[in-house]
Amino acid sequence: MTTTVKPPTAPPTATRPKVVARTGLYAVLAANAALVALFFAQAGFASNALIVIGRLAGLYGALFMAFQLLLVARLPWLDRRIGMDRLTSWHRWTGFGILWTLLAHLVFIAFGYAQGTEVGPIGTVVDLAETTEGVLRALTAFAIILVVGCVSARYARRRLAYETWHFIHLYTYVAVLLAFTHQVAVGTTFTSSNAAKTYWYGLWTVALGSVVLGRMVLPLWRNLRHQFRIQAVVPESDNVVSIYVTGRDLDKLPAQAGQFFLWRFLTKDRWWQANPFSLSAAPDGRTLRLTAKVAGDGTAALRHLKPGTRVFAEGPYGAFTALHRTRPEAVLIAGGVGVTPIRALLEELHGHAVVIYRVATDRDAVLYEELRELAHAKGAELHLVTGPPVPDKLAPAELLRLVPDITDRDVFLCGPPPMMNAVLGSLRELNVPKAQTHFERFSLAG
Incomplete structure (x- = not known):
């Protein structure tokens, strides 16, 4: 665990983008429903x-x-x-x-x-x-x-x-x-x-x-403009690999830490597969980095990709970003390879942060050294929590011990579904306001 003195906190965000967008959608639907009824009656x-x-x-x-x-x-x-x-x-x-x-x-x-x-x-x-x-x-x-x-x-x-x-x-x-x-x-x-x-x-x-x-015009235009290519493929462990993607004018790509892309690597055997991977580092205008865990034949082939390979990237997508902050301080909770958007978010967030990284064993802590250095530089607290799923080491009492003021912070959560469901239950028991809880599940619609 790395603990440092808290830096000055930033003022809380007053706007609620999610509420504004949701209200706008409801208003559009209601207005059109009323128009349909009017024309039907006429x-x-x-x-x-x-x-x-x-x-x-x-x-x-x-x-x-x-x-x-x-x-x-x-x-x-x-x-x-x-x-x-x-x-x-x-x-x-x-x-x-x-x-x-x-x-x-x-x-x-x-x-x-x-x-x-x-x-x-x-x-x-x-x-x-x-x-x-x-x-x-x-x-x-x-x-x-x-x-x-x-x-x-x-x-x-x-x-x-x-x-x-x-x-x-x-x-x-x-x-x-x-x-x-x-x-x-x-x-x-x-x-x-x-x-x-x-x-x-x-x-x-x-x-x-x-x-x-x-679904068509914007992805095609962005890929023609940015000309994405693989710059480097770096193994992080036996079953985790990071891929660095470069291109033209990446400083004009509206990507934020916490977001993901649908990546197509244009090789003969992979061009038709689109996989959602989060950015594992905040965009710097020069490269984009994704980090993936081997979970099948498709992801296993990632470590064999060659520098210079063309990439078709759809995105950026996702609302798991600092745009939705409501508090000046934050808790970032990651499980397994779910650390990738959490690590990127930590790089971009201002104000004091507590990072909790949950893994089965120390060797499963992907990007941990990098995360530790970043936490030290940002003045954040970092807790590596290891052990089997039972007993629950992120139960309400454990979370409160690690972060006594958790109800006064934004909570960003990413990890395997069972772990996320358990933590969300713990947050509810601790009465963390729903507006301060931020998470996202990969779910693609046709």
Whole structure:
């Protein structure tokens, strides 16, 4: 443990970027929901209440689709304030909302049009598909969304490879286009109002344009501008390697300590694989450093990469940064290779910090010597906590012993999921305010 005198503290941050961004998203969704209801009412109501409910459910299902696209567009302003993991979680739950609203649309429309006929709801759907423009496209879109919803359920998701799930998930874009053309072709809200149709086209232009901008245009432009290449590959231990990436004008790359990139190393056998790795050192305008632990064939091949290899990097991503500080002092808690963004954050943070590094054995403490030197230079306290998972050495009493004023500090946490869940439980027991707890999980959406 290295302990030094505390330096003068910085004033706490008054703004809450996460709250501002979240409130903005809710406001955008609420405003569009109100506009949809207004245009729907202006178009008039059918005499059959079931058809009215079904049409409104279809409109809101499509609105949720557009909102879902915005959540995974990877727009920098949203990503830095909310984080890809939380945006992905919201995307997932919005997806199930889409599934249920579109199911309601199908059921209410089928029973509504079947009233007064002898063919029944299923026969009515078949007749509509055969005689009404766009209905067959809508049924195809619903079938795709149903399949995507099934493979996104937790039970199925855990049993599918990410690449398989992602390939199936891409068909959602086909469903979006099919549903959109169905609505503008036969939706009474749009066929009876040019203003409503103009609004709908504008909404979907923004939603799809956001995806194209965030997922294609911005990554391509940044890689053309910066021309990333591997500068050096440095083994840190038997199963950990650091890769130094250089390029042009890296001082203009808006990367912060704590963020991560999706890295593609453009070799013959790895160009198609994108892996999320955090920066393990604060960006200095000259190089970017990532540090990875061998966890499979893909990461094992990293130590064999050659200097000069071209790199395609998507990012920076993540809200695990100093932007979200609310207190002048901080606690940084790392587990295993989760030390990489913690080490980068320590380099960038101002004010007194306590660093707690949890590992099974001393030899598992990756970058420890580097972290110790940095802690000494920054005037930070460093605690290396070793031992088996049981008993919990980061239980509430242990954390309070290491950091008596933990409730007055920001807490940055990164490590394996079981360790993170345990520490989050300890922080709750210690009544550390939720606004002062900062963590991020790697979670990629299609």
